[in-house]
Amino acid sequence: MATYDDSLIAMIEEKARRIRVNIIKAIGAAGSGHPGGSLSCADILAVLYFHAMRIDPKRPDWEDRDKFIMSKGHAAPALYAALAEAGYFPVEELLTLRKLGSRLQGHPDMKKTPGVEISTGSLGQGLSAANGMAIAAKLDKKDTRIYVLLGDGELEEGQVWEAAMTSVHRKLDNLMAFVDYNGLQIDGSVEDVKSLKAVGEKWRAFGWHVMGIDGHDIRQIMTAIDEAKQIKGKPTVAVARTVKGKGVSFMEGGVDWHGKAPNRDQVYKALVELGERIVDGGGVVNG
Amino acid sequence: MAEVGEVKGEAKEVKKIATRTAYGKALVELGKVNPNVVVLDADLAKSTKSGDFMKAFPDRFFEMGIAEQDMIGTAAGLAAAGKIPFASTFAVFAAGRVFDQVRQAVGYTKLNVKIGATHAGVTVGEDGASHQSVEDIALMRSIPNMTVIVPADAVETQKAVFAAAEYYGPVYLRMGREEVPVLFDEDYRFEIGKAVMLRDGKDVTIIACGVMVAPALEASEELSREGISARVLNMHTVKPIDREAIETAAKETGAIVTAEEHNIMGGFGSAVAEVVVSTLPVPVEMVGIKDVFGQSGKPAELLEYYGLTSGNIVEAARRAIARKAGKASPARSRRSRRQ
Numbered sequence: 163m164a165t166y167d168d169s170l171i172a173m174i175e176e177k178a179r180r181i182r183v184n185i186i187k188a189i190g191a192a193g194s195g196h197p198g199g200s201l202s203c204a205d206i207l208a209v210l211y212f213h214a215m216r217i218d219p220k221r222p223d224w225e226d227r228d229k230f231i232m233s234k235g236h237a238a239p240a241l242y243a244a245l246a247e248a249g250y251f252p253v254e255e256l257l258t259l260r261k262l263g264s265r266l267q268g269h270p271d272m273k274k275t276p277g278v279e280i281s282t283g284s285l286g287q288g289l290s291a292a293n294g295m296a297i298a299a300k301l302d303k304k305d306t307r308i309y310v311l312l313g314d315g316e317l318e319e320g321q322v323w324e325a326a327m328t329s330v331h332r333k334l335d336n337l338m339a340f341v342d343y344n345g346l347q348i349d350g351s352v353e354d355v356k357s358l359k360a361v362g363e364k365w366r367a368f369g370w371h372v373m374g375i376d377g378h379d380i381r382q383i384m385t386a387i388d389e390a391k392q393i394k395g396k397p398t399v400a401v402a403r404t405v406k407g408k409g410v411s412f413m414e415g416g417v418d419w420h421g422k423a424p425n426r427d428q429v430y431k432a433l434v435e436l437g438e439r440i441v442d443g444g445g446v447v448n449g
Numbered sequence: 450m451a452e453v454g455e456v457k458g459e460a461k462e463v464k465k466i467a468t469r470t471a472y473g474k475a476l477v478e479l480g481k482v483n484p485n486v487v488v489l490d491a492d493l494a495k496s497t498k499s500g501d502f503m504k505a506f507p508d509r510f511f512e513m514g515i516a517e518q519d520m521i522g523t524a525a526g527l528a529a530a531g532k533i534p535f536a537s538t539f540a541v542f543a544a545g546r547v548f549d550q551v552r553q554a555v556g557y558t559k560l561n562v563k564i565g566a567t568h569a570g571v572t573v574g575e576d577g578a579s580h581q582s583v584e585d586i587a588l589m590r591s592i593p594n595m596t597v598i599v600p601a602d603a604v605e606t607q608k609a610v611f612a613a614a615e616y617y618g619p620v621y622l623r624m625g626r627e628e629v630p631v632l633f634d635e636d637y638r639f640e641i642g643k644a645v646m647l648r649d650g651k652d653v654t655i656i657a658c659g660v661m662v663a664p665a666l667e668a669s670e671e672l673s674r675e676g677i678s679a680r681v682l683n684m685h686t687v688k689p690i691d692r693e694a695i696e697t698a699a700k701e702t703g704a705i706v707t708a709e710e711h712n713i714m715g716g717f718g719s720a721v722a723e724v725v726v727s728t729l730p731v732p733v734e735m736v737g738i739k740d741v742f743g744q745s746g747k748p749a750e751l752l753e754y755y756g757l758t759s760g761n762i763v764e765a766a767r768r769a770i771a772r773k774a775g776k777a778s779p780a781r782s783r784r785s786r787r788q
């Protein structure tokens with residue numbers, strides 16, 4: 163296992179914290195949205211956008227960039243917060259989330275938002291798009307890497323498994339998938355709604371290189387990404403154990419916080435928990 | 450033949466209920482009287498309100514997870530074995546994601562599957578275009594054997610659910626997320642394929658379905674203040690469409706406006722126009738979404754943005770009447786120049 167500098171880890175953890183803060187602010191301002199699944203993937207996004215991916219936010223269409231696909235499009239607030247923090251657009255714009263005319267649609271829209279690689283929202287389709295990008299990179303002899311994040315409930319969509327076969331058949335070793343394994347979907351726990359049974363075994367049986375990691379441990383996420391780069395001839399998936407609503411005590415593990423916005427008081431409480439400095443009069447400044 | 454239906458009087462406080470809420474309630478009532486009814490959902494039972502049925506009849510409810518294609522296929526199997534499945538999810542997935550399963554396993558087979566599609570149209574609101582179905586009427590009505598019903602309010606939804614269960618064959622029920630005014634009394638008569646005349650009139654006929662029925666009624670009032678007498682037809686069944694009511698409207702009023710929360714291409718307006726051109730051609734003006742995707746916003750803002758208000762219906766009525774009189778409408782020619 164590679165060793166990482168403590169200051170690097172601290173920097174990424176701070177980015178993850180800021181992503182969480184901005185998820186809460188944006189959804190709070192919008193009055194609707196999906197906090198649970200946005201918070202659960204914040205650490206993975208922080209590692210990707212502030213360590214792992216070769217990107218240039220000033221040139222969102224740079225040919226040699228690595229690409230990230232948010233297959234579980236309802237976690238758009240997490241993606242937007244990461245993109246804003248990375249400098250694709252102003253952080254203040256996050257407060258226009260879901261408003262008429264905003265570049266920040268309820269689900270990611272590649273035509274509107276700089277840095278969004280493909281439009282998502284209808285679950286189960288992101289891995290296919292990632293395959294297409296990975297195949298194109300190979301055709302063009304580029305060393306770009308493609309990352310895709312899927313929900314665990316999302317794995318119930320048949321297309322995910324059609325795509326999983328394509329990734330392996332095409333030997334897409336430039337592709338890495340993350341499963342945000344938070345155990346919850348809308349109607350209840352994944353176990354109750356439609357059990358995935360042994361999810362790692364499923365991916366392995368499909369021919370993927372499979373890792374199980376703690377999706378909130380920055381070092382483990384970094385190590386997994388490094389390991390994936392070494393795997394040749396097949397794609398890698400990291401099944402990342404996460405907590406839905408991670409970082410906000412009253413949202414953690416709560417199925418009710420899948421698609422509900424926090425009210426003013428809850429926003430305040432959440433921001434305090436996330437270590438945000440609150441100025442007088444309820445206004446909030448970035449920490 | 451269309452008959453004059455009962456519209457509730459101008460009550461001071463209009464009661465508002467979402468048609469999806471009425472759907473959930475109706476399923477429970479239906480479940481009590483018909484043990485053959487089973488309900489399926491694809492991880493949206495809380496939103497489609499099929500969850501009401503799950504609570505009442507857990508043994509006859511099947512949570513399929515995020516697997517709409519599997520859900521429709523399973524529903525077809527249940528129907529082939531004599532059950533009456535109501536498969537519920539958002540309209541965008543029910544008609545779009547699953548089009549081939551609906552076509553092959555439900556339409557072609559003419560199996561007794563009912564598709565309860567909620568969250569239709571732009572009034573989904575903030576979730577944005579990916580979740581706003583503006584093409585489902587066109588898709589579903591193009592499948593042979595499919596019946597397409599778009600209820601206007603909670604009462605009509607309740608009656609449509611029962612009528613769908615009574616009828617043998619595939620039915621697509623299109624419902625909404627937002628609360629809409631309750632327009633009808635409990636003794637409102639609903640019959641599949643029979644339009645209901647809500648207002649009689651002689652200058653123009655507004656033919657509407659779903660959430661556009663309430664604004665159509667408002668538009669007729671506004672028009673009457675201008676001395677224009679507008680007939681209002683609630684065409685709850687888009688397929689099979691009430692040809693007789695349309696032909697009569699064309700004959701008696703000479704101008705038609707259609708109103709739908711859907712793309713005007715291939716949708717409800719097109720369905721009406723198909724009848725008009727093949728019977729008694731008269732001017733038809735369509736109020737609907739002009740071949741674009743939706744976006745995030747508040748439902749009311751989006752109705753305004755996409756031109757789906759009573760005001761838009763009024764303008765369309767004026768244009769239709771002007772065309773009937775042989776006058777080109779100034780509003781229309783300005784618009785077409787800009788495009």
Ligand SMILES: Cc1ncc(C[n+]2csc(CCOP(=O)(O)OP(=O)(O)O)c2C)c(N)n1
Pocket residue numbers: 198199200202234236283284285286312313314315316317342344346347348406420491492493515542546
């Ligand atoms: C095809 C499709 N069906 C249904 C939905 C509605 N939907 C949005 S989020 C969601 C649950 C997702 O659960 P999961 O993938 O576990 O995401 P997370 O827990 O990370 O939020 C559902 C069913 C959708 N967006 N797309």
Ligand SMILES: [Mg+2]
Pocket residue numbers: 313314315342343344345346347
């Ligand atoms: Mg989940």
